[in-house]
Amino acid sequence: xxxxxxxxxxxxxxxxxxxxxxxxxxxxxxxxxxxxxxxxxxxxxxxxxxxxxxxxxxxxxxxxxxxxxxxxxxxxxxxxxxxxxxxxxxxxxxxxxxxxxxxxxxxxxxxxxxxxxxxxxxxxxxxxxxxxx
Numbered sequence: 001x002x003x004x005x006x007x008x009x010x011x012x013x014x015x016x017x018x019x020x021x022x023x024x025x026x027x028x029x030x031x032x033x034x035x036x037x038x039x040x041x042x043x044x045x046x047x048x049x050x051x052x053x054x055x056x057x058x059x060x061x062x063x064x065x066x067x068x069x070x071x072x073x074x075x076x077x078x079x080x081x082x083x084x085x086x087x088x089x090x091x092x093x094x095x096x097x098x099x100x101x102x103x104x105x106x107x108x109x110x111x112x113x114x115x116x117x118x119x120x121x122x123x124x125x126x127x128x129x130x131x132x133x
Contacts (some may be wrong), residue, residue, distance in 0.1 A: 038071060080122040089114055 021040075025032035079085045093111045096102055 035071075038067065076125050080118075080125050085118045085122070086115070089118060 023036060025036050027033075089111065093107060096107045097104055
């Protein structure tokens with residue numbers, strides 16, 4: 001049951017071809033526009049000089065690594081460091097356990113693996129100086 005809920009959170013196959021260039025953020029959700037700018041702005045503004053393409057490629061790679069690291073840090077803070085992932089998982093389990101006729105043992109058993117994964121990921125990221133600063 002829990003594995004079905006988690007599987008439902010994955011992106012559907014129809015989104016496999018979606019690209020930043022075709023994405024239109026919801027005007028009612030400013031964070032979508034900010035995320036799109038953060039991930040495409042520096043890349044879109046980058047113009048490598050033709051004579052110095054090697055240096056330009058290295059600069060682009062460094063820029064992309066920095067953008068990726070910064071966004072990953074933000075994600076870590078929002079999801080792992082603040083226990084959001086654990087809380088969300090616990091909330092899902094609580095809802096399932098409140099459902100009539102549910103097998104409590106089965107729900108807790110299925111929840112053990114995602115809990116373990118979230119805990120391991122949290123600890124791993126906390127030990128990563130690149131992520132936590």
